Amino acid sequence: MTFEQILFYAFAAILVFAAGMVITVRNAVHAALFMVLAFFTSAALWLLLEAEFLAITLVLVYVGAVMVLFLFVVMMLDLNTAPMREGFARYLPVGIVVALLVIAVMAMAVGQRHFGLEQMPVPVPHGADYSNTRELGLLLYTTYVYPFEIAAVILLVAIVAAIALTLRQRGGTKTQNIAEQVAVRRDDRVRLVQMDAEQRK
Amino acid sequence: MIEMLQTLIMWDAWPAGLQTLVVIMLKIVAILAPLMVAVAYYTYFERKVIGYMHVRIGPNRVGPRGWLQPIADAVKLMFKEIVIPSGADKKVFLIAPVLAMAPALAMWAVIPFNDTLVLADINASLLYVLAIGSMGVYGIILAGWASNSKYAFLGAMRSAAQMVSYEIAMGFALVVVLMAAGSLNLGDIVRAQQGDYGLFNWYWLPLLPMMVVYFISGVAETNRAPFDLAEGESEIVAGFHVDYSGTTFAVFFLAEYANMIIVGMLSALLFMGGWLSPFQGWTDSWLGQPSLFWLLAKASIFLFLFLWFRATFPRYRYDQLMRLGWKVFIPLTIVWLVLVGVAVMAGLEPWFGKA
Numbered sequence: 001m002t003f004e005q006i007l008f009y010a011f012a013a014i015l016v017f018a019a020g021m022v023i024t025v026r027n028a029v030h031a032a033l034f035m036v037l038a039f040f041t042s043a044a045l046w047l048l049l050e051a052e053f054l055a056i057t058l059v060l061v062y063v064g065a066v067m068v069l070f071l072f073v074v075m076m077l078d079l080n081t082a083p084m085r086e087g088f089a090r091y092l093p094v095g096i097v098v099a100l101l102v103i104a105v106m107a108m109a110v111g112q113r114h115f116g117l118e119q120m121p122v123p124v125p126h127g128a129d130y131s132n133t134r135e136l137g138l139l140l141y142t143t144y145v146y147p148f149e150i151a152a153v154i155l156l157v158a159i160v161a162a163i164a165l166t167l168r169q170r171g172g173t174k175t176q177n178i179a180e181q182v183a184v185r186r187d188d189r190v191r192l193v194q195m196d197a198e199q200r201k
Numbered sequence: 202m203i204e205m206l207q208t209l210i211m212w213d214a215w216p217a218g219l220q221t222l223v224v225i226m227l228k229i230v231a232i233l234a235p236l237m238v239a240v241a242y243y244t245y246f247e248r249k250v251i252g253y254m255h256v257r258i259g260p261n262r263v264g265p266r267g268w269l270q271p272i273a274d275a276v277k278l279m280f281k282e283i284v285i286p287s288g289a290d291k292k293v294f295l296i297a298p299v300l301a302m303a304p305a306l307a308m309w310a311v312i313p314f315n316d317t318l319v320l321a322d323i324n325a326s327l328l329y330v331l332a333i334g335s336m337g338v339y340g341i342i343l344a345g346w347a348s349n350s351k352y353a354f355l356g357a358m359r360s361a362a363q364m365v366s367y368e369i370a371m372g373f374a375l376v377v378v379l380m381a382a383g384s385l386n387l388g389d390i391v392r393a394q395q396g397d398y399g400l401f402n403w404y405w406l407p408l409l410p411m412m413v414v415y416f417i418s419g420v421a422e423t424n425r426a427p428f429d430l431a432e433g434e435s436e437i438v439a440g441f442h443v444d445y446s447g448t449t450f451a452v453f454f455l456a457e458y459a460n461m462i463i464v465g466m467l468s469a470l471l472f473m474g475g476w477l478s479p480f481q482g483w484t485d486s487w488l489g490q491p492s493l494f495w496l497l498a499k500a501s502i503f504l505f506l507f508l509w510f511r512a513t514f515p516r517y518r519y520d521q522l523m524r525l526g527w528k529v530f531i532p533l534t535i536v537w538l539v540l541v542g543v544a545v546m547a548g549l550e551p552w553f554g555k556a
Contacts, residue, residue: 003218027290029290029293029346030293033293033343036339052323052324052325053325053328056325056328056329056332057328057332059332059333059335059336060328060331060332060335063332063335063336064331064332064334064335064336064338064368065335065365065368068335068338068339068342068361068364068365069365071339071342071343071346071361072342072358072361072362075342075346075354075357075358131324131325132324132325133324133325133328133385176520178520178521178524179524181521182521
C-alpha cells in the first residue's frame, strides 16, 4: 500500500465516522461539529485528487462561513429531542423505504456502468507546476462563461430578494444616523468665546 | 557540524519516508519556536508601549527592565488550576482553545520568509491562508457556548457575527491583490512587487485603500481593540474566555497574538513587498538587498500599529462596527476591484506591466 493510499483510507474512515456521528449524536451542536469534521476530511480527500482549489474553497466556504452561521443558529435553539424521537418506530418502515430508494438511485447514477474503472481510468498525475486554480479559471471564463455568469446573477437576485423581503421600514422609530455621528467635528459641538478678563469683586 | 551529527545518528541508514518526516518536523520547530518567543515578547512589548503612551513605565520588576515578565506570566498561568464550570460541556470546553490555536499555527506553513525559505510552497497559498484563517472563529464560538455562561455566549455571538462580516471585506481586498499579482502564491505576489523604484514598486501605492481595508479587517478578525467587542470588559466581563483559567486561557491568549503576528506578516508580504528592500536599485550595499530583515522590520511596524490602535481608539459600538464592515469596506473594495481590473488590463506601469 502506498503512502497516498494509507492517507486516503485514513481520511475516508474519519469521514465516514464523522458523517455517521452527525446523524446519531443527540446534541445538535456536537452534530454540527462532526459535520465540520466531515467537510474538513472531504477537503483532504479532494486534495489527494489534485483538486486543491476546490478543496481549499470547500474549507473556506463551508467550514469557514456556512457552518459558522449554522452553529450560530443551532446554539440559539433550545432543542428538546424527546418529542422528535417519539414516532421513531412508526416512521421506521417509511424511512427504510426512502433510504433503499436513495441507495438504488445512487447505485444507478454513479455505479459501475457510468463510473466504472473502464470509463474512468486512473488520471495521469500532473507535475508540481500544474495549477489546478488556473485550469479551473480558464474553463469557467471561456467554455462555461455563460452558465457561470448566469449562476452568479441568480445568486445576486436571491441576495437582493432576501434583503427586500425582510427589510421593513416602520414609521416612528428612532434610529441613529451613524454617518452623521461619525462626521461630527469639534466646531459642531464646541463654541469658543473670546471675552475680556473681569475684575474680581 | 551537521555532517558530524548525520554520521553520529547514521542518517543515511534511515528509511526515506522517515527522513522526510524528520526534516519537516525540524522545519516546523524552526518556525514555531521563534514564533512562541515572539508571542511572549510581543505581550511584553505591548505592555511597555501602552505604558509609555499612558506616561507610565509598564512592567519593570521581573528581571532587568522587566525582560523576564512574559516568562513569569507563562509560568504563573501554567501552574494555575484549570477550572471547568459545572454546567459546561466538558469536551467542547477543552477542545475550544485547541481549535483557536491550531489555525493560528497552521497558517505559518505557507508563509515565505525569503525567496526560497518556505515550509510548503503551494500554488494557492493565499487561498489557504484565507481558508485556515476563517476557521479561527470556531475556537471562540465554541468556547462561548461550552462555558454555559450568558456573558461568554454573548461574547461568542458578537465575535462570530463580526468575524463573518469582516472576512468578506478581507477576502475582497485579497482578491484585488491576487489580481494585481496574477498569482495566488505568496512568494509570487512578493516577486511581482520587485522593481527598480524600490518601495514605490510595492502594492501599497496602487492598492492603498485595500491595504487599509485589509489591515483594519485584520484587527477586527483578531478581536483586537478597538474591535474587541467579543471581550468588552465594561459590558460582558471578558467575553468568550470569561470561564477559562490557567493553561486553557493561556492558549487563547497565545492564539490571539499568533494571529496578530500573522496579520502583520501578511500585510508586509502582500502590500509592503515582503522581504524586498525599500532601497532596491538605489544602493548596492546590504540595505539595497532583499533579506529576512526587511520582512521582519515591516511586520514589526504593522504589529506596532496594533498596539498604537489599542492605546488610542475607544471601543466601537456594535452598529458602528457592522456599518464600517458592510457599508464602507465592502463597497470600497468592489470599486477598487473594478479600478484595478482596468489598470491590470491597461498594463499600468510600473506595477501591472509585467503580468
